[in-house]
Amino acid sequence: MTKPGYLKRLEAESIYILREVVAECAKPVLLYSIGKDSSVLVRLAQKAFHPGPIPFPLLHIDTGYKFKEMIEFRDRFAAQLGVKLIVHTNRAALADGANPFVWGTQRCCGALKTGALLEALREGAYDAAIGGARRDEERSRAKERVFSFRDVKGQWDPRNQRPELWNIFNTHVNKGESQRVFPLSNWTELDVWQYIHYENIPVVPLYFAKYRPMLVRGDSLLPIEQPFVPRLPGEEPQMVKCRMRSLGCSPCTGAIRSDADSIPAIIEELTAVKRSERQNRVIDHDQDGSMEIKKQEGYF
Amino acid sequence: MASTLLSNPMADFAQPEEHDRDLLRFTTAGSVDDGKSTLIGRLLYDSRNVYDDQIESVSKASAGRNAGAIDFSLLTDGLRAEREQGITIDVAHRYFSTPRRKFIIADTPGHEQYTRNMVTGASTADLAIVLVDARKGLLVQSRRHAFIASLLGLQHLVIAVNKMDLVGYDERVFSAIERDFRQFLELFQTLEPFFIPVSALEGDNIVHRSDRMSWYRGPSLLEYLEEVPVEESASRKPFRFAVQRVVRPDHIFRGYAGTIASGEIKPGDTVTVWPSGRETRIASISTWDGELDSAQAGQAVTLTLSDELDLSRGNTIAAADFEPEVATAFRATLVWLNETSAQTGKRYRIKQATHQGWAELAQIEHRININTLEKEAAETLEVNSISVVRIETARPLVFDPYAANRITGSFILIDPATNATVAAGMIDRAVESTHRVSDLPAQFTWQIKDRALVVNVDDPQFAAENDPRTISDPEAADLLQRLLERLHKLSSTE
Numbered sequence: 001m002t003k004p005g006y007l008k009r010l011e012a013e014s015i016y017i018l019r020e021v022v023a024e025c026a027k028p029v030l031l032y033s034i035g036k037d038s039s040v041l042v043r044l045a046q047k048a049f050h051p052g053p054i055p056f057p058l059l060h061i062d063t064g065y066k067f068k069e070m071i072e073f074r075d076r077f078a079a080q081l082g083v084k085l086i087v088h089t090n091r092a093a094l095a096d097g098a099n100p101f102v103w104g105t106q107r108c109c110g111a112l113k114t115g116a117l118l119e120a121l122r123e124g125a126y127d128a129a130i131g132g133a134r135r136d137e138e139r140s141r142a143k144e145r146v147f148s149f150r151d152v153k154g155q156w157d158p159r160n161q162r163p164e165l166w167n168i169f170n171t172h173v174n175k176g177e178s179q180r181v182f183p184l185s186n187w188t189e190l191d192v193w194q195y196i197h198y199e200n201i202p203v204v205p206l207y208f209a210k211y212r213p214m215l216v217r218g219d220s221l222l223p224i225e226q227p228f229v230p231r232l233p234g235e236e237p238q239m240v241k242c243r244m245r246s247l248g249c250s251p252c253t254g255a256i257r258s259d260a261d262s263i264p265a266i267i268e269e270l271t272a273v274k275r276s277e278r279q280n281r282v283i284d285h286d287q288d289g290s291m292e293i294k295k296q297e298g299y300f
Numbered sequence: 301m302a303s304t305l306l307s308n309p310m311a312d313f314a315q316p317e318e319h320d321r322d323l324l325r326f327t328t329a330g331s332v333d334d335g336k337s338t339l340i341g342r343l344l345y346d347s348r349n350v351y352d353d354q355i356e357s358v359s360k361a362s363a364g365r366n367a368g369a370i371d372f373s374l375l376t377d378g379l380r381a382e383r384e385q386g387i388t389i390d391v392a393h394r395y396f397s398t399p400r401r402k403f404i405i406a407d408t409p410g411h412e413q414y415t416r417n418m419v420t421g422a423s424t425a426d427l428a429i430v431l432v433d434a435r436k437g438l439l440v441q442s443r444r445h446a447f448i449a450s451l452l453g454l455q456h457l458v459i460a461v462n463k464m465d466l467v468g469y470d471e472r473v474f475s476a477i478e479r480d481f482r483q484f485l486e487l488f489q490t491l492e493p494f495f496i497p498v499s500a501l502e503g504d505n506i507v508h509r510s511d512r513m514s515w516y517r518g519p520s521l522l523e524y525l526e527e528v529p530v531e532e533s534a535s536r537k538p539f540r541f542a543v544q545r546v547v548r549p550d551h552i553f554r555g556y557a558g559t560i561a562s563g564e565i566k567p568g569d570t571v572t573v574w575p576s577g578r579e580t581r582i583a584s585i586s587t588w589d590g591e592l593d594s595a596q597a598g599q600a601v602t603l604t605l606s607d608e609l610d611l612s613r614g615n616t617i618a619a620a621d622f623e624p625e626v627a628t629a630f631r632a633t634l635v636w637l638n639e640t641s642a643q644t645g646k647r648y649r650i651k652q653a654t655h656q657g658w659a660e661l662a663q664i665e666h667r668i669n670i671n672t673l674e675k676e677a678a679e680t681l682e683v684n685s686i687s688v689v690r691i692e693t694a695r696p697l698v699f700d701p702y703a704a705n706r707i708t709g710s711f712i713l714i715d716p717a718t719n720a721t722v723a724a725g726m727i728d729r730a731v732e733s734t735h736r737v738s739d740l741p742a743q744f745t746w747q748i749k750d751r752a753l754v755v756n757v758d759d760p761q762f763a764a765e766n767d768p769r770t771i772s773d774p775e776a777a778d779l780l781q782r783l784l785e786r787l788h789k790l791s792s793t794e
Contacts, residue, residue: 006323006402008599015600016559019544023613023654048557050588050602052549135393142392161390163416163637165423165724166710167559168651172719186404188395 003198010191011044014183016167017146018048018130021181022055024171025128028181029121032058032085034070034077035247037132037184039201040192042081044183056130057084059120063112064094065226065249073204088120099228100251112249118154127173130181136188146185152176190270197263206244207266209258213237221257225250321399324530327406327421329414329445330431335462339431339500340407344396346507347522391421400526415670415684416637418445419724422452423710426530429458429521434467434497438480440671446481447670450488451633451686451726453706456528457485457493460521464513465499471515487673494528496521534597538622539563539571540700540708542653543615547602555586555602556611558654561707563619564596565603570620573609574698579620580607614655616698616708624700624708627730628737629662629692633702636681638715638722643680647737648722652697652711659713660737663690681723691725694737702726 003011021028030045032038045054060074078085090098093111100108121129135142145161147169162170173179184192196203214221215231216238222229224237229251242255243266260269330336394405406421408414422428428449432442442459449457459481467473474497485493496505497516504510507522519527540561547555565571569582585592586602595601603617611617618624636642642661650659667678667687681687702709713723 004321006321009323012559012598012600016544019557019600020654023545024656047588048600049547051553051555051586052547136395142394143390158390162721163420163724164721165420165712166706167424168653168710168712170651170712170714170719170721172649172714174719186393186395188397190397191402 003195007191007195007198010187011047011195013167013186014041014044015048017169017181017183018045020169020171021128021130022049024169025179027124027126028056028128028130029059029086029124029126030054030056030130031117031132032060032074033132033247034060034066034074034204035132036192036196036203036207037134037187039077039203040187040195040199041130041132041183042077042083043195043199043201046081054081054083057086059086059088059124059126059129061113061116061120062087062089063116063249064089065099065112065251067204067206067223067225067244067247067250067253069206070204070247073202077202086120086124088116088123090116090119099226100249101228101230105252121154121178126178128171128179128181130183132184133180133182134184134187134189134192135182144182144185146182147171148180148182149173150178150180154178156180190267193263193267193270197267204247206247209241209243209261209265211239211241212255214240214242214255216240221255223250223253223255321397321401322530323402323404324427324525324528325404325406325425326427326429326525327408327418327425327449328429328431329408329418329421329448330462334431334433335500336407336431339429339460339462339498339506340394340405342500342503342506343522344394346503347396347398391417398522398526403525414441414444415448415635415686418448419452419635419637422449422454423724425452425454427456427458427525427528428454429460432459432461432477432481434461434463434473434477437477438484442481443484443673444670446485446488446491446493447673450491453490453702453726455490455492457491458521458524459493459495461495461497462500464497464504465502469497469499469504469510469512471513474516494518494524496524534562535564537562537597537705538624538700539565539569539617539619540624540705541565541603541617542655542698542708543611543613543617544654546612553604554608555604556617557600557602559600560595560597561653562597562705564594566594571605571617572620572623573605573611574616574618574624575626575696576609576615577626578607578609580605580609582606614653614657616653618698624698625730626696626698627733628694628696629690629731629733630697630699631665631688631690631728631731632711632725633668633728634681634687634689634691634713634726635724636683636685636687636722637724638720639683640715640718640720640722641680641682642722647716648713649716650691650693650697650711650713652699652727653708655695655697657697658694658737660692661689661713662692662734665689688728689725690731692733692735692737697727699727701729 030041032042049055058078074085090112093115098108098111133141133144135144140158143158145164147164148156149162150156171179213224214237215224215229215235221240221242240257241259243258243260244253245256247253258269260266328336328340390409392407394407396403406425408417408421428445430442430445432438446457461474461477464474478495481495482493485491496518497513498505498521500506504512505516505520507520509520540563541558542561543556544558547553547557565582565585567582567584570579571582572579583604583606585595586604592601616624644661644663647658647660650657664678664681665688666675667685669676670686678687700708709727711725711727712721713725714720715722
């Protein structure tokens with residue numbers, strides 16, 4: 001299948017960015033989240049460095065609360081690809097009982113995601129962390145650079161970003177400082193699915209609709225993979241035909257009712273959908289401007 | 301055509317026209333009260349590119365402010381400080397699509413840092429929209445925006461005369477502004493202007509044609525954006541390819557990865573590699589999807605050559621019959637982006653295409669007054685100033701004038717002390733070099749202390765990468781000292 005012109009342009013732009021990272025940064029790493037954007041990123045990396053191998057490792061920040069299907073997919077995917085996969089977990093926080101219901105989502109994310117990520121980047125001495133974030137996902141991300149500077153603490157200062165002109169990227173950082181690099185900056189959710197469709201890229205089955213046990217609370221569908229998810233009196237899981245629109249930790253990622261069991265069906269569903277992609281992510285709504293605050297602290 | 305806009309913009313996924321759907325990148329500029337955020341919010345909302353929960357979140361937020369039922373500007377102002385202060389701080393990117401096109405907007409604030417932000421937004425755009433307040437007419441800043449669009453090499457300029465609702469949708473107001481602006485735009489021969497009367501607040505002529513201005517017979521803003529031809533001439537220009545990486549996965553394959561800046565290429569084509577100037581042929585065009593029979597501007601590929609030439613990152617492969625310029629001194633228009641001003645004689649890192657090296661700001665010819673477009677004498681370069689300068693580099697640059705090629709003719713300057721991107725430059729032409737610029741990483745001195753060599757480098761990047769700076773192993777210290785002396789001698793005699 002021939003890709004439409006705009007997808008070819010986006011693809012070429014992302015490949016250019018990935019090659020710049022490897023050419024100019026001392027020790028890059030790809031933050032692999034197992035989601036659809038990561039899957040696209042890995043395909044783009046294969047294309048960028050062909051006929052050579054992907055020249056950086058994949059890093060997964062495993063909070064311990066990811067869906068089981070995600071972890072299975074991750075291990076299969078990395079093995080097939082023959083790429084080095086590093087998994088990092090904040091075991092100390094888990095041992096202290098970190099979970100979103102006891103600690104609250106802000107503190108839980110702070111420890112299991114942001115804290116673990118900064119720790120892993122520091123341990124690996126990575127000066128560039130490549131991520132699949134897109135500017136259309138959330139409004140503070142609309143102001144993010146492709147090469148986004150982070151200080152020695154891994155923090156983002158949205159009011160003091162480097163100007164980014166043409167396709168010329170400034171990759172210079174001092175020791176201890178780093179950059180987050182976003183090759184998919186200009187992609188939208190629909191672009192990602194269309195690319196997956198044209199390129200036949202494997203994604204986690206959780207994206208496809210099937211009957212799954214869920215706690216049904218009004219419009220919300222809560223997965224019950226973790227035993228600590230609290231139930232209302234007399235509440236029992238129901239089998240609901242649903243799918244995940246974006247993937248995160250199972251206690252904080254709601255499913256959506258859906259019949260979309262294939263990629264074309266997902267694309268068709270997206271064309272009719274009225275809610276934005278991260279609407280089912282509890283952590284985006286726990287305070288005003290919450291993504292912006294998490295990003296400043298070092299979250300992706 | 302207007303009726304197609306009423307359908308869901310994404311609904312035609314399966315249709316064959318999808319294959320032809322292209323991309324238009326545009327930038328928007330206006331000052332604080334021109335209603336720019338409202339215009340973009342309206343464009344997204346009326347073309348059904350906003351989700352319900354996004355509308356709910358801004359309806360909630362706008363309850364405390366003086367706007368209509370929905371404050372469209374809140375759809376675009378992303379940072380908390382912006383929503384609190386009702387201003388736009390930084391360049392923001394927006395995405396939307398219609399069945400005909402995909403659009404990327406670089407939305408630039410018009411107040412402080414206007415030049416820096418607008419230059420940034422325009423650098424990747426095909427088209428610029430300039431907003432004019434119908435009540436105020438052509439202001440100094442409208443002229444400034446047109447000048448920057450022309451400077452950055454944009455071809456299309458849309459002048460949206462906004463707030464027509466506040467002047468009673470009066471044709472005479474619109475015509476007077478159009479007449480004034482056209483007269484001014486005669487200075488910029490390369491710009492093609494298009495004038496549209498709109499009301500972003502009321503939605504007139506944004507997505508749908510307004511029946512309140514029947515005297516205007518042209519397309520709505522969105523219709524125009526869908527129809528305007530996107531520049532595809534890059535493929536018809538001479539072939540240019542800057543090497544991004546050398547690809548050597550094994551002893552047999554040696555390829556050069558990069559993106560074609562302009563032109564087309566086929567295996568067998570004769571090319572010249574620069575700066576050496578040696579001629580060779582394209583052996584193959586390799587991609588993950590297989591070898592290609594041809595490739596053109598914008599494609600990211602890996603080229604192999606029929607001769608064993610030792611190319612490296614920063615080198616250029618170019619059409620043999622259209623040579624690029626190769627020089628260590630050139631004249632350029634420089635936009636200063638940083639609060640720290642610049643004087644002649646200062647050295648910066650330069651990045652042009654994939655080349656990186658050292659450059660010296662050799663001379664400031666003049667500064668351009670961006671309000672009057674007059675030339676002024678200048679000793680220093682201040683933030684948001686635009687000047688014509690002479691730059692000398694340590695290594696030869698391979699380039700084309702910016703007017704001929706936006707990719708090979710543009711560069712940035714990086715301050716080695718802070719790593720900040722301090723300037724954006726557009727090359728005019730090569731000039732005579734007057735002196736040699738050192739390509740040593742920075743000024744350095746060394747001394748022997750207690751049989752150890754202490755190196756002091758006036759470059760935080762270098763110092764950071766080479767910590768610790770005291771070499772205490774006497775043998776290594778001795779070796780390094782001899783090397784440094786030799787290097788120093790070489791650089792001062794050449």
